[in-house]
Amino acid sequence: xxxxxxxxxxxxxxxxGGFEDNMQGGGSAVIDMENMDDTSGSSFEDxxxxxxxxxxxxxxxxxxxxxxxxxxxxxxxxGMKGLRGQLGRQVADQMWQVGKRQASRAFSLYAxxxxxRPYFDVEPVQVRTRxxxxxxxxxxxxxxxxxxGELYGPLMLVFTLVAILLHGMKTSDTxxxxxxxxxxxxxxxxxxxxxVSSFIYFLAYLCNAQITMVQMLSLLGYGLFxxxxxLFVTYNIHFHSLFYVFWLGVGGLSxxxxxxxxxxxxxxxxxxxxxxxxxAALHMLFxxxxxxxxxxVVEGILDTLEGPNMPPFxxxxxxxxxxxxxxxxxxxxxxxxxx
Amino acid sequence: FAGxxxxxxxxxxxxxxxxxxxxxxxxPDEDYSTLDExxxxxxxxxxxxxxxxxxxxxxxxxxxxxxRDWDLWGPLVLCVSLALMLQxxxxxxxxxxxxxxxxxxxxxxxxxxxxxxxxxLLGGTISFFQSLCVLGYCVLPLTVAMLVCRLVLxxxxxxxxxxxxxxxxxxxxxxxxxxxxxFLADSQPPNRKALVVYPIFLFxxxxxxxxxxxxxx
Numbered sequence: 336x337x338x339x340x341x342x343x344x345x346x347x348x349x350x351x352g353g354f355e356d357n358m359q360g361g362g363s364a365v366i367d368m369e370n371m372d373d374t375s376g377s378s379f380e381d382x383x384x385x386x387x388x389x390x391x392x393x394x395x396x397x398x399x400x401x402x403x404x405x406x407x408x409x410x411x412x413x414g415m416k417g418l419r420g421q422l423g424r425q426v427a428d429q430m431w432q433v434g435k436r437q438a439s440r441a442f443s444l445y446a447x448x449x450x451x452r453p454y455f456d457v458e459p460v461q462v463r464t465r466x467x468x469x470x471x472x473x474x475x476x477x478x479x480x481x482x483x484g485e486l487y488g489p490l491m492l493v494f495t496l497v498a499i500l501l502h503g504m505k506t507s508d509t510x511x512x513x514x515x516x517x518x519x520x521x522x523x524x525x526x527x528x529x530x531v532s533s534f535i536y537f538l539a540y541l542c543n544a545q546i547t548m549v550q551m552l553s554l555l556g557y558g559l560f561x562x563x564x565x566l567f568v569t570y571n572i573h574f575h576s577l578f579y580v581f582w583l584g585v586g587g588l589s590x591x592x593x594x595x596x597x598x599x600x601x602x603x604x605x606x607x608x609x610x611x612x613x614x615a616a617l618h619m620l621f622x623x624x625x626x627x628x629x630x631x632v633v634e635g636i637l638d639t640l641e642g643p644n645m646p647p648f649x650x651x652x653x654x655x656x657x658x659x660x661x662x663x664x665x666x667x668x669x670x671x672x673x674x
Numbered sequence: 675f676a677g678x679x680x681x682x683x684x685x686x687x688x689x690x691x692x693x694x695x696x697x698x699x700x701x702p703d704e705d706y707s708t709l710d711e712x713x714x715x716x717x718x719x720x721x722x723x724x725x726x727x728x729x730x731x732x733x734x735x736x737x738x739x740x741x742r743d744w745d746l747w748g749p750l751v752l753c754v755s756l757a758l759m760l761q762x763x764x765x766x767x768x769x770x771x772x773x774x775x776x777x778x779x780x781x782x783x784x785x786x787x788x789x790x791x792x793x794x795l796l797g798g799t800i801s802f803f804q805s806l807c808v809l810g811y812c813v814l815p816l817t818v819a820m821l822v823c824r825l826v827l828x829x830x831x832x833x834x835x836x837x838x839x840x841x842x843x844x845x846x847x848x849x850x851x852x853x854x855x856x857f858l859a860d861s862q863p864p865n866r867k868a869l870v871v872y873p874i875f876l877f878x879x880x881x882x883x884x885x886x887x888x889x890x891x
Binding site for chain 1: 777781791868880
């Protein structure tokens with residue numbers, strides 16, 4: 336009797352324990368889907384069964400415990416009273432265990448960063464090569480070009496863009512009223528990367544282009560390299576014409592590369608046109624937006640330095656107060672305005 | 675199983691105990707409960723641990739003390755003091771210091787989490803909180819730089835002060851990056867060190883930039 340009950344309980348514990356060992360296969364990069372379809376502890380029947388089993392064990396235990404008692408009350412009645420207290424504790428304990436186990440299982444399934452591990456498997460040389468290649472448009476568009484599905488490079492480029500944007504916002508004294516500089520920068524960059532990737536992936540799905548989501552993220556991420564270079568240069572040297580040269584040259588090159596890769600993976604003229612037109616437009620317009628959204632305030636400062644009443648072509652001849660930067664910018668502005 | 679029938683263990687007493695053999699290298703205080711000691715002892719012990727880690731950051735050499743007993747008190751103190759010192763540097767006087775504080779706080783913690791995740795994904799052997807601990811403690815040189823910048827700005831804000839601040843911030847930025855690299859890069863495979871160092875560089879660069887462009891109102 337006693338040994339059997341004890342054995343039964345340890346058997347249950349062993350069942351649960353053994354099950355747990357089986358679940359936590361620990362540190363594997365691949366999620367073993369076969370183990371996922373167990374429902375013990377989550378299904379109502381199992382809970383009921385467990386409850387019933389424990390209740391039986393408790394009853395046995397209590398019945399034996401009371402066998403030697405001096406009370407002459409109804410053994411069953413006393414059994415029920417003691418049963419409720421200890422049973423309650425046991426059930427609560429078991430519920431806690433089950434809940435904890437389920438939570439940790441869900442956590443290890445969804446928060447398992449091993450899912451992302453293959454996408455970060457790169458060497459520094461490869462990253463450098465891909466950065467340089469992102470500026471070189473491919474010529475062969477009849478043969479599907481290979482895209483590396485890697486996320487390290489794109490992620491680092493997005494963060495670099497955030498840093499450059501912050502620098503630009505600080506130097507142009509952008510004032511953000513609702514929210515923070517950092518929030519705006521991160522939101523803009525990540526929003527562009529993730530949002531436009533998803534949108535183009537959706538269009539690619541409609542246009543029957545052969546590209547996966549990770550590849551799209553990777554392609555667009557590396558396309559931001561051109562943006563980083565352009566913004567880094569033009570946030571420090573405030574020439575409008577210089578910006579336009581960079582916009583067309585550097586921005587154009589990286590857009591051409593992305594477009595060429597996409598074209599090589601799409602069949603049909605209309606589809607190619609839709610997909611590549613959208614991507615080119617969005618990419619170039621984003622660069623334009625990044626430049627102008629954070630340069631308006633600089634323009635305002637320059638205007639106040641020069642004074643509103645002076646006609647443009649007379650400014651170059653006059654004496655201009657101290658700062659050499661203002662001189663350069665004035666000249667550039669005069670040149671640009673007279674063109 | 676016939677022999678086991680004689681064994682009588684009362685069902686009320688759960689069978690429990692330690693199955694591990696205690697190794698001699700356990701320090702003696704683990705045997706005592708630290709609940710009974712006076713509060714001063716607890717605080718002093720934690721303060722000493724934090725102070726020892728500060729020393730490790732200022733003179734980075736390969737020791738595992740920073741990694742083994744990680745704690746987040748030091749990073750929290752540094753982060754809060756840096757955020758407080760960076761307050762009030764907004765260009766518009768109508769802005770209150772609120773967003774500034776939250777901004778710095780979020781940048782430091784979010785950045786540290788991202789770097790940690792990145793180094794884990796690249797195959798690092800360091801744990802999540804150890805990495806957070808190292809990155810947080812290595813903000814110390816930059817906090818010192820911020821202090822120096824504030825003092826220099828009290829004296830004046832001309833070109834000379836800008837040059838002094840630039841030199842100090844660049845030096846401290848280099849120190850921070852080197853210190854954290856010394857601890858974190860070891861846990862990576864040797865040919866991928868550059869991949870881990872770059873985000874750290876970017877992280878401290880952003881913080882240094884915030885310190886350098888700080889102008890009090």
